[in-house]
Amino acid sequence: MDLSNLSVSQLRDLLQQIPAEIKRREAQEKVSVLNELRAFAKARGYAIEELLAKEVKPKAISGGKVKVKYRHPENAELEWTGRGRKPKWVEAWLESGKTMENLLV
Incomplete structure (x- = not known):
């Protein structure tokens, strides 16, 4: 795209349109990638939510405050x-x- 032929007004309009377009395309791309990941996981017998779930580990038992020696x-x-x-x-x-x-x- 050759920007040298655009007027300052056209460049400002373009500058305002770019962030919204980037946001829209990122959202589309995220949906596409997520669908690909779901298909990948499903092909191997898993659900993506199952793979991303954090394992709950028991917390270390705290012995309380250490006595002053x-x-x-x-x-x-x-x-x-x-x-x-x-x-x-x-x-x-x-x-x-x-x-x-x-x-x-």
């Missing part, structure tokens, strides 16, 4: 379960020469 003796708000990376307050405690046993709950 360590607590700062001077500031009870500083707690740690002993899991994961050591908090900075635990590292500072150990650097001061004190032991983890002093923090046990």
